[in-house]
Amino acid sequence: MSAPGVAFALTGLALLLAPFMTLAANRIVAGEGVAPWAVAPMAAGLPGLLAIGVGLMLGLVRALPRLRLGGAVLGLAGAVWLLAAGGPSLLEGADQYARVSPGAGFWGLLAVFVLLMADALAQLNPGPAARAGLLGLGLGGLAILLGSGALADLSVAQEFAGRSDAFVAATLRHLALAFGSLATAALIGFPLGLLCHRRAGLRGAILPLLSFLQTVPSLAMFGIMIPLLSWLAATLPAARAIGIAGIGFAPAFIALVLYSLLPVVGNTVAGLASVPPPANEAARGMGMTPPQRLYRVELPLGLPILLTGLRIVLVQNIGLAVIAGLIGGGGYGSFVFQGLNQTATDLILLGALPTVLLAMVAAIVMDILVDLSRPKGRA
Structure with missing residues (x-):
């Protein structure tokens, strides 16, 4: 039993x-x-x-x-x-x-x-x-x-029926926030992690800074972004022209990117450090250049740990994107906070349930990719 x-x-x-x-x-x-x-x-x-x-x-x-x-x-x-x-x-x-x-x-x-x-x-x-x-x-x-x-008679289904167009728009915005910040953090974090792996002094400076950013509460981070981006939009017309403003998508997106950097950089460093020294020595003995060793040896062997960092970021950002609804960032958080203001529980669920489902699906898919990236002997 x-x-x-x-x-x-x-x-x-x-x-x-x-x-x-x-x-x-x-x-x-x-x-x-x-x-x-x-x-x-x-x-x-x-x-x-x-x-x-x-x-x-x-x-x-x-x-x-x-x-x-x-x-x-x-x-x-x-x-x-x-x-x-x-x-x-x-x-x-x-x-x-x-x-x-x-x-x-x-x-x-x-x-x-x-x-x-x-x-x-x-x-x-x-x-x-x-x-x-x-x-x-x-x-x-x-x-x-x-x-x-x-299930059409349920209240949450009726909330959806009256907001189907808004729900589609919120879904697209939530995906843009979560996956867009993930892609941006990967573009910044992977090269930065590689540099931190190669240079211990840089690693000692960058990782504590990124760890400090992780300790800032999400609401405080969004609050810090508002005056900074408001000033930027007021000072630079070009920034205002591309949609940067104190509230809306931009502050939420930048805050999510900042939160994403530590898992990406940290796991890149850990993944590259996990490569067995004999593998690197064998690659050197074969005459491989440093870039060849990186792409043929270090990245393939460290890929599971790198993908684990992306998994952490994706699940984290799907949840944090809900908070973006407070500053006009859109996404499922708009329904959550509308429901809180109206004391309408089922409107809250209209935003909360797809967020939970999306996070669960993302976690499972990323776990599958992590398993597939492992060498067969180490799976």
């Missing part, structure tokens, strides 16, 4: 006593909690309840990780089934402004089954190709679920 599985099962059963969904008079007021067995008629809700219970029980079998993985998927399907059945049932006969939302019980069960899935996958230890396939299946299933309209 799996010890984590026992903990997940007990937690899941306890969560079945919590409100699974909430019914509110409108999008702003607090909703009234509804138990999982009361969100829909028994005929509609029973399959979901059974799937949740069976999924929790399957998670107990430690010797069969594939069975545990199947239990996690079954439990997730049961929770979603119950959510889809509960939406129209709770809204039937309610006021036209009424809203239904997932409750604490649903979010708790979602966390339990995701953790159970992660524990089962850790036991299975699938290779990069298998992980990529599982990720594709998961994203495909999510796309089918959202496209089917089964």
Whole structure:
């Protein structure tokens, strides 16, 4: 019997006593909690309840990780089934402004089954190709679920329906902030890391400075950027012409680049330093020049550590880009802070949920790339 599985099962059963969904008079007021067995008629809700219970029980079998993985998927399907059945049932006969939302019980069960899935996958230890396939299946299933309209009665779906164009624009801006700052940091950080690796004196000066930048809180960093870029835009018309201003995209982008430099530079130094000395000596013995040794020996052997630095930066920046909404930087943070101002929880979720999903997908994809970059003997 799996010890984590026992903990997940007990937690899941306890969560079945919590409100699974909430019914509110409108999008702003607090909703009234509804138990999982009361969100829909028994005929509609029973399959979901059974799937949740069976999924929790399957998670107990430690010797069969594939069975545990199947239990996690079954439990997730049961929770979603119950959510889809509960939406129209709770809204039937309610006021036209009424809203239904997932409750604490649903979010708790979602966390339990995701953790159970992660524990089962850790036991299975699938290779990069298998992980990529599982990720594709998961994203495909999510796309089918959202496209089917089964969850269209939920309040967060209605928030999206009224802001679909703004959501697309926010998605593009969030991707530009996260991936654009990553690319810029890589262009600056890789050469700087190479110089730090070659020259110990420069490394002793640069790395402490970049470490200090990491200690500055994100809100303070964005705040520092505002007067600096405002002055720059007022002083240089050319800067103003290309869109640099005290608020908006530019300060958020520059702040994210500054936060990204330490992981990129530090991991570049660590990756190049991890190359075994005999490999470099052999390359010298073959008559390779320093640039040839860099591109043929040092970079290929240090690539996993370099990619690990990029993984840290990408996941970090996806999350930090939400804060950019405070200074007009756009992205999913605009929905989060609008929701906070309006006390509209589901509008907050419209920004928070895709941020979490994007960060998880980015982390998994980068982990796959790190594994693929390792020499076969060291994988």
